[in-house]
Amino acid sequence: MKIGAIQEPSFENRVSITPDIVDALQKLGFTVSVETKAGERAYFSDADYEKVGAKVASRNQILSDSDLVISIHPIDADTAKQIGNGKIYIGTLSPLAQPQKIKELAASNTKIFSMDTIPRITRAQSMDVLSSQATVSGYKAVLLAASNYSRFFPMLTTAAGTITPARALILGAGVAGLQAIATARRLGAVVDVFDTRPEVKEQCMSLGAKFVEVEGAADASQSGGYAVEQTEDYKNRQKDAIAKYAEKADIIITTALIPGKKAPVLITKAMVDSMRQGSVIVDLAAVNGGNCEYTQNDKTIVQGGVTIIGNSNLPSTQPMDASKMYAKNILNFLKLFVNKEKQFSINMQDEIIDACLIADAGAVRHKPTLALLG
Incomplete structure (x- = not known):
């Protein structure tokens, strides 16, 4: 043949x-x-x-x-x-x-x-091509964030003083998210991670990340590793929890996709506006509308001093x-x-x-x- x-x-x-x-x-x-x-x-x-x-x-x-x-x-x-x-x-x-x-x-x-x-x-x-290519996306997303970030990732002690480590917030602990956690930790960042599935907590913690829990999420065990639709009550509590961590984050990597539907908005305009200048968001859900309200697919924009990168084809860069x-x-x-x-x-x-x-x-x-x- x-x-x-x-x-x-x-x-x-x-x-x-x-x-x-x-x-x-x-x-x-x-x-x-x-x-x-x-x-x-x-x-x-x-x-x-x-x-x-x-x-x-x-x-x-x-x-x-x-x-x-x-x-x-x-x-x-x-x-x-x-x-x-x-x-x-x-x-x-x-x-x-x-x-x-x-x-x-x-x-x-x-x-x-x-x-x-x-x-x-x-x-x-x-x-599973989605998993293999998501591995590439999660890895490259952190490198892309690091190259656009205004400061160092690791803590550095120098003659000129001590530089504190970057704080990274990873939204979604699927294949891309887990690879992003591992890469950010290797670069020396302090990592917080959010996912609606409590069963991934142990994996995140084993990679050195802090897992942010919001109780009451819809069961995603049959979704093939993807996010699922949540109730409005859960979304509101989720929004409040993410807002607290987004405000102090230097780097945000978003990975939440729901097959066949618009990506859930997890980072609102208000959250972006609360971040300090020089911070970076890399939105891996850009192809489906993005997890950040400001995201534009295949574009990099700067909003209030925050760089927002929407890239739906990072595997092509490796x-x-x-x-x-x-x-x-x-x-x-x-x-x-x-x-x-x-x-x-x-x-x-x-x-x-x-x-x-x-x-x-x-x-x-x-x-x-x-x-x-x-």
Whole structure:
């Protein structure tokens, strides 16, 4: 079976297949093609791919010759038609954020799999692109905050006096939040963390953070690691608690997302206005409206001396490792389709495959997306 990886749009530096997994794919029975210069922005040359046995080809060749096409960002409807009837396309498509686009892609009669619909179960951890890329986002968010912050992160004792450590407030202790905690602590910051799920308290404390508790949160145990809608009473108590910590925070990293919905506003304009000048907010929920009222997606603004960074694609700024992690997720996902005899088949009895096949035979089959389409 022929696999082809296509080049990402100009704003994206990552690539969906990296040279280090080509050998593993070949051992599964696949032949691998990569679009010319597809890996260049992630520092993988065409020669790197050819050296491990992959073929470097034009985009049109890959779309017409491959049985299975892979990317990170969604393709357009015309590209889907080029792939053709009954063939397979795999990407990270955010179906709940763009249901109409999924409907347009489905019309191509291509079998469409979306990696961000993989269920968050133990067996699927090695395929979870949201977690692997959130690791990159959480790490880079703190580095971005540090580079824009007006002071040092760690406590320093110098001949000129003692410099107190920065105080960081992390909102959300999912994968991105936990990585942000660990990175901020490594840089020497004092870290407070807030999450609606009390079960993550121990993880946060083990990383050296103080956990801020607000009782009465809705149960999020079945949400796959995401935030869930809360009652108005809880939101008011949550707002008061966050306000107290935001006022004394130098760095705020926000990570709270609810799939298919606008991100909850956790940092109000009043909270930002109460922060001291030179502070920094990095909003990882910017793509869904942001957790901060001032956030503008893919923009950095300064409000009252506070720098607010809305960046929805931080993994692209660490393209080599982010690409390797994504490619390894793809490799582990493709293993589900290959038996011991290296025969490829789509087993719809497998809950992971069933959850990820969002369109087939010209129609959308992903139930949450269908609900949004009416």
